[in-house]
Amino acid sequence: KQEVTQIPAALSVPEGENLVLNCSFTDSAIYNLQWFRQDPGKGLTSLLLIQSSQREQTSGRLNASLDKSSGRSTLYIAASQPGDSATYLCAVRKRDNYGQNFVFGPGTRLSVLP
Amino acid sequence: EPEVTQTPSHQVTQMGQEVILRCVPISNHLYFYWYRQILGQKVEFLVSFYNNEISEKSEIFDDQFSVERPDGSNFTLKIRSTKLEDSAMYFCASPGSSKETQYFGPGTRLLVL
Numbered sequence: 001k002q003e004v005t006q007i008p009a010a011l012s013v014p015e016g017e018n019l020v021l022n023c024s025f026t027d028s029a030i031y032n033l034q035w036f037r038q039d040p041g042k043g044l045t046s047l048l049l050i051q052s053s054q055r056e057q058t059s060g061r062l063n064a065s066l067d068k069s070s071g072r073s074t075l076y077i078a079a080s081q082p083g084d085s086a087t088y089l090c091a092v093r094k095r096d097n098y099g100q101n102f103v104f105g106p107g108t109r110l111s112v113l114p
Numbered sequence: 115e116p117e118v119t120q121t122p123s124h125q126v127t128q129m130g131q132e133v134i135l136r137c138v139p140i141s142n143h144l145y146f147y148w149y150r151q152i153l154g155q156k157v158e159f160l161v162s163f164y165n166n167e168i169s170e171k172s173e174i175f176d177d178q179f180s181v182e183r184p185d186g187s188n189f190t191l192k193i194r195s196t197k198l199e200d201s202a203m204y205f206c207a208s209p210g211s212s213k214e215t216q217y218f219g220p221g222t223r224l225l226v227l
Contacts, residue, residue: 034215043205044157044218051214089157101147101159101170102216 002027004105006090012111013080021075021108023090028071031100035064035075036089038107044089048075080112118208118219126225127196135191135222139208146189147207147216148181150174157205163189196226 003026013019023033032051036044048057048064050073056065063076077084087109091102119138127133139146148160162169163181180192193200203223207216 032214036218041203041223043220046215046217049215091157101149101162101172102157103159104157106156 002030002092002094002103004090004092004103006088006105006108008108009106010109010111012113014113015080015082017080017112018076018078019080019110021077021088021090021110023073023075023105025071025073025092025103025105027094028068029094030068030092031095033064033066033073033090033092034102035062035073036091038087038089040087047088077110080110082112082114084112085110118206118217120204120206120219120222122222123220124223124225126227129198129226130195133193133196133224135193135204135206135224137189137191137206137208137219138187139189139206140210140217143208145169145209148191149205149207149218150202151205151221152199152202160191193224196224198226200224201226 005024007022030052034049035047037047038044048059050057050064050066052068061078066073087107089107090105093100093102121136144165147162149157151157159172161171161175161181166183178194182190203221205218205221207218209216
């Protein structure tokens with residue numbers, strides 16, 4: 001059974017810092033991995049999607065990497081801003097079909113202080 | 115990002131009552147998914163549904179849960195006899211133009227008293 005973990009559980013940084021969030025998964029036979037953002041009491045917003053054949057994806061100040069063989073992904077946030085404060089979730093999918101669900105990690109709660 | 119909508123945004127119910135949560139997925143898509151998130155815990159998969167049939171389900175999705183597509187644009191999650199432990203945020207999700215990802219609705223916060 002796939003298990004996804006994330007460290008740290010919480011992180012507090014001053015504005016402007018670069019930071020790295022970590023995600024690990026136990027079964028390396030994944031189809032893709034996705035990073036989501038969740039604001040308190042809200043839904044999930046997709047940030048970056050990495051296919052199993054890819055090693056990284058970039059969007060603005062965000063960069064996600066994937067090392068499938070070691071079961072790890074990182075989300076790098078450059079020049080953090082208070083508006084980045086949220087919980088960041090990592091999720092993996094096993095198979096290449098519509099019915100396949102995401103398996104989520106517990107998230108990293110990020111606070112960026114002005 | 116494509117929009118998935120859910121109603122109601124909040125619902126409070128008494129233990130043992132039936133609740134129906136509604137979702138309008140991205141238009142014309144026949145797949146949708148339900149997830150739940152108990153406060154402070156992980157987002158957990160409940161069920162995926164395709165063209166009026168359950169595609170996959172988790173061990174959480176027991177006999178007290180059911181999913182339906184009552185009309186062409188709505189999908190519902192019914193909990194027949196709610197328990198205190200059903201209190202959670204319930205999210206529906208819909209694929210986009212490809213099967214690569216899923217777009218999540220804003221959620222329904224269910225509180226069972």
